[in-house]
Each structure stands twice: as structure tokens, then as C-alpha cells.
Amino acid sequence: MLASIASEALSGLEGKPVQVEADVVAAAPAFSIVGLPDAAVQESRERVRAAIVNSAYAFPSRRITVNLAPADLRKEGPSFDLPIALAFLVATGQASDGCDGRGPLAALGELGLDGTLRPVAGALALAESVRRRGVRGLILPAANAAEAALVAGLEVYPARTLAEAVTQLAAGGGAAAPPADLSALLGSRPASDADFADIMGQEQAKRALEVAVAGAHNVLMSGPPGAGKTMLARRLPSIMPPLTLDEAIEVTRIYSVAGLLPQDRALITQRPFRAPHHTISSPGLVGGGGTPRPGEVSLAHLGVLFLDEFAEFRLSALEGLRQPLEDGEVTISRRLMSLTFPARIMLVAAMNPCPCGYLGDRDRDCTCPAHRVRQYASRLSGPLLDRIDLRLEVPRVPPQDRRGGAHGDSSTTVRARVAAAREHQLARLAGSGVYANAHMSARNLRRLCSLDADATALLDKAYERLRLSARACDRVIRVAQTIADLEAAPRINSAHVAESLSYRIRSRFDR
């Protein structure tokens, strides 16, 4: 007997339709899976066999051939357990895929030996693909249900065991899980205990970081050890604007595929903050592997990628950041496939000005020989620095600033200003696919940003005198636009451009 169940395979961040066919005939007994399965799919035989027997179904001794179509798409992971088991049960007449005449359902999930259903990675992306191919509903492990329910217009049927899945399949689904209440999910935001007001002094740096966060611009902080660079960076999440719904779904899709979605949260509502150690490999940072998986740049999508000790990172890893910083995505090619992951990040880097750390300090001498300082600075290539909009020095805090109670605005106040600035940007950039000034395309930049006459004159002068690259010039305008947005100014004036330029020009970085 022949049976067929619709399922999905994960390819990067996308689901690809797969049809699971099972043929069960009376012949010398064997259980084979064909259709380019990997080791985890091959092992599915043992899980399916045990789950069927332990769910009190019969596993007759016959020849079982399972085909995963299309046969040229590589199938990975345990999510085919459930469709294979269901196809087998239908083929042996122990289950009905009749669906009460309401059209078939797709299925996916990992089986335990006792027949319980375990959650799978990438359920959101897989559910979206089921919706796209026009299948009306999806049976999947209960632990994945909340995630799949984010997909509008898809009926989600959670099942805890194989037996429940069989019941759902026969009845065409019982009661579908209610569609997710997106605004409620989006509203829940865990409180942060780190506040911007914790930081003493550093008013300039705080202002620069506020501008950076408001427009998602890249920042490089330089200063002696212990000045507060890391402390500043760690507090960035507390002033970041909330994710919009579209952004939250994009981030959740990535975390779901990476298997990093927290058990109790169907939707990621906080902007990511990733701080990989400086020994990270290039594939770890930008993504990679035999079947490419998202790296830290993609996990930081629409959030912050914080690289502490920036100059200590491997050169290959740092230079690998060039494409994502410019294009907002990263393309990884391997022998079998080439995949593109989104990577629209705000890069926050921190480093010492020299190997000993005290170059330019108020009252401590640098002990580095001149050539070592040059060598250290030269680890950062021109093209990489060109992509960093704000470069700021974070000096040691003078003693008078270390006293006193209030230290500038609290995170809540700053976040309100940042959120207001983002509102202006969202309104301006509506429909362009990006959400912040830093990611505005050059074309939109010309179309949407208007500079007054003084501002234009100042920018032209800076372009000549400072020998800015064309890209740098565009980036100066983007930052100036953010500064204008913070003030809710309709046009960019010369003060905005001047502040923007002041963040770019730091002689130490410009050799």
C-alpha cells in the first residue's frame, strides 16, 4: 500500500516543500529511506519503529520503502520522523489521512522511542513555507505550536504524541491552536537591571552612543583599560528601541533555525545583543559549516554585535564583516549549496589605542614602541574603518566626575528619545525594507534626506579637506540625518553635519 504525507525541509532560513511517500509491501522485510537523507534521517528508522510499537500500533514485517521527494534536495535532521510514521500507518491501514474531506494536512516533528513528539528547529520558517505552498494546516509538536501560530492564515494542530497526531490527521485537525496574539507577545519585555545612569561621567560617549543607537550606526570606541567601554556597550540593550512586529519575526526566524529560541518565548521581542569572544573563527562570526548555519552576525540581525578587544580578532574574521556591514546580509557558499542569511547589524567595537593601552592617557605614559603602535592600528584595514560611522574616544573619567549622584539621563529617558527618532525613520523609510538610517540605500539617501544650504557647503568642504571617500560622505549624511531625527528637525542643518563629522574624524584611526 502506498501513502503520502506533506512535510518541509529546512534550507538556510527557508522551508522547502517535501513529500514523504511510504510504500509497504509483503516481501523480504527491509526498511529503507531514499531521497538524499543524512545520518539523522537514516536513524529515523529506529525511532519510527520503536515509537510505532510503543504507541500500541502494529509494525508488520514487510518491505518498507520511504521516499523523500524531491530526491535531489538534501534532507537533514529529525523532523521527518512524524511524517514517515504517519505515512507508514496510513499505508498499513492503521490511520486515515481522510481529513474528513477538508484537504490534507502537512506534518513535521521528531519522535521519541515512546512515541512522544519533540520540538524541531526552524518551525517558524517551515510553517511559513507550508502556508506558501497552499496546504491549509500543519500538525507539529506541541512545543513548536506557539512559534508556528505566528504565521497568519495557517491552521496549527499541536500534538504531544504520535497517537494524537494520528487522531488529528484522520479528523482533519481537531481544534486548531488559536492564532498568536502578536501585540501581547510584542508587549512582554523582560526588565533590564543595567541602566545608562550607572555610568559616571562619559557624557560625550553617551551622547554618541545615543546617536548610534537611534540610527543603528556602527561605532568604534577606543580608550585605556577600565575606562568604561565594555560597561557602556553592555548597557546598549537598555536604550535600544523595541522591535517592530516585522523585525521580531525576522529575528525569531533566525533564532528558531539556529535552535536558540527560548522554550517559553515564541517570539523574540528584544533586540539581540551578541558579544562573541575575540578568539572566534571566521565561520563562527559570519556563518558557515558543511550545510551553512547562521553565524554571530546573523544572530545579531537588527541588534548589536559587540566586538570587545576589536584589534585582537582574527584578520580573516574581521575582514569577513565587510560584506554584511555594507549589504546587511551575508552569502555563504559551500560545496553543496550557497545560502544568504540576513545580517543587518549595528557593530559596536571596543579597543585600546595601543598594545599597552595608555596611548593618549591624561596621566599615564604609553610604554609601546612607535612601530608596535602602528602595527596595532594597522590590524584594522581602511575598508573596514570606512564602514564605521562613529569613532569615539573613551578616556579615563576625571576624579570630579566620579562623585555625585545623578549621572545623566536614565535608560528609560534615553530610550524614549531613541524610539521617537526611530519613528521618524520608519515613517520616512516605509516600504523600503529597512528600518533605520544606517541601512538606507544610497538611492534613498539622495531621495529622502534634504540638507540646507549651509549643511551642503560644510559637507563639500569636509569632502575636499578631509579627503573623505564617497562612501564615507554618504555615511556622514546618514548620521547627520539621525541627529536631525533626534531633534525632530525637518531638514539637516550645518550643526547636524558638524556633529556627524566630529564623530568620524579621529586622527588616531586615520593613518
Place this chain on the structure above:
Amino acid sequence: MNARQHYGRAAEEAAARYLIKAGWRLLGRNVRVGRGELDIVARRGPVLAFVEVKARRTHTCGAPEDAVGAAKRRQVARLAELWLAARPWALKGIDEVRFDIVAVDSSAFPSTLRHLPAAFTLDR
């Protein structure tokens, strides 16, 4: 025939008597297929079984059923497929095809006999 061969024959005899008593119809014993041999081919209702008989006098090398290793399983499965290929009518009315093991264990007196239905399959 030496003593070991005598013991093996006796075990196959015991297995055959056991299966007949359990309602199986023996379609063949020591069936030669090409270069190999199937110990017992039997049918009961809609079930067709290829039975491998394994006997052990001691447990020094483990229980008899554990002595049917991967190579032996592959051999039995291949011979069964050849046997079926030559007799397409044999599958008429058959619902299940199985590879069974009958283990004859003489490590204690009296000898015991264990029938392991669907002891293995040929997975690829």
C-alpha cells in the same frame, strides 16, 4: 558426520518439530539456493517465515541467538530474496514476510528452545 554435525542436525530436527506443533506448514528444509542454504522455510496463514536455526552447547561464546551475526543475517536475507524471486507464486495470500531465529540452548539440561519471530530485517 561428526559429533558437531550430529548435534546441529538434531537441533534443526527439534526446531522443525516445534514449528509444526505450533501450526506452521514447512515449505522446505535445508533448501539450497545457489551456494547457500536456508534452514527452514515455513508458512502459517498469511505469514511466510525464513527460519535460521542456531544451536549452542555452552554459553562460553554467548547465547545461540546472539551468534546470528550481521554477515549471517545478510546471507539469509539475500537467499530469501533469491528463493522468492524463483517462486513468485509463494507470496500469494501472504501478508507478512519474516526472518525468524529458533535458538536451541543446551547449556543446561534439558535443552531449551526459543523462537524469536521477526528477529531481524534487512535495512539499507
